[in-house]
Amino acid sequence: MTFAERPVSAPLFEDLPGDISVSFEFFPPKTEKMEEQLWDAITQLAPLDPSFVSVTYGAGGSTRERTHSTVSRLVRETSLVPAAHLTCVGASKDEIAEIADQYWEAGVRHIVALRGDPPPAQGGVFTPHPEGYSGAADLVAGLKARHDFDISVAAYPEIHPEAASADADLDNLKRKLDAGANRAITQFFFSTDAYFRFLDKALAAGIATPILPGIMPVTSFAAIRRMSGNTEIPGWLEKMFEGLDERPGPRALVAAVAAADLCRRLYQGGVRDFHFYTLNRAEQAYAICQLLGLRPKAEA
Template identity: 80%
Template structure:
């Protein structure tokens, strides 16, 4: 289907559903949150994601909960879990031990990140004196330890700590050259920003897959806080004005907006999408449905 054919279709009716998806979860803090997460897993599993990732808190604060969540996914589902692992506040020996535990638990996919420092460090990253200095070193260390499949982070509008987009692309290339399989991008809301980034990545010699990170808006005020270097367009501000107090209408607007972003990416050749679910199934499921994806018969959590 050509770009013009995709964009000329009424809403999303002509999309053939030939996309691949993955979903990100975070480890629950309570029994109620664990129940909500598992309900989300059960709802999204029939969409047959390529993998599902579980995040890792700043400074390793969710280490045990992340491991427990990933271990449960391995034991109780057919999903392919990817465990996040960071360089923050851990020595190489500690990270080796964590990597061994994941390998022994049957985990074969790691999302390797430099990681965010805990708030007590003033937001500035400082390597552990006996640890990995950056994500590229972490990737190299993990690959030497076990033959993990490794995903890394990409930033279409640049990492907040990067001195330039070009320097950020150089860092991405180092991570991939160190042995990573793919990159997963930070969320964004501008297709122009994505395609500019994609072109620059190709020009920099980056040929590994880069999955666009899609964040359906569950709370617009929270999106503002999390945006970092991500531009929030004026039209988006207008679209969500007054909706944080109206979750029903906000959800409808959010799903259609996320699907339209994906539709435009699809028209540009993108077929793989990574959804930041925030442990809620409804918006990600609705977006995938609008893109033509349907449950796979017999595929359950």
């Protein structure tokens, strides 16, 4: 009997074999205390043997130095594979080439290439740098021409908020992959149907590149609302977190189980690679992996 054929009465996470691959996203710390929290999270999650760990890049390159510092430390002090986020907002092609060269020289071989969010001064509207890249597909091509990076890009199961249509959004993803990207990572979502419909449409469009689901445990329901964009927040999820705004402990427990159940349903659909947005906290991501049957493979 396969896991998907188990009776409804069986425990949700019974006998999940842990035959999955995981990756984790972190953001560069602003303070010494935040840096301690980040490295505590990295230390706790490292034994799960992630395929890579990514480090984000602020709007308009606002965290450029901190991102580089975090990624460089990962190279020096861990055996993890770091993936540096890189955007084309507010930077010329020469500036991006310099950053790419610095990463390559530091031993970084994986880049998460994104168009990036425009800074507030631009009114939320992306305007290419006069001497820069026009978007993520152009950026991917430029990075590939510079060095043979392993490149990840973003995908949107429920459509990017700025896309003219679902077809236009899918065409943009295909351009990024055709330019040389090795995989896509989705924006977080809460509907397995939305994800699998998106995969079907991608396959129909000739996209065979892996599309990893991005999993975001709910650390704050208000924050999830702000970040959701076009992502549907189902009524059952909202009801699940009702009354937990001022109860961080119970909220974290509920969030871990809700995200693990989402992963379980994705697993039943054949997914074996998961990308977790950790927000620099290890507990929920670790708990989800535990429920999915993944166990530590090495000491941190």
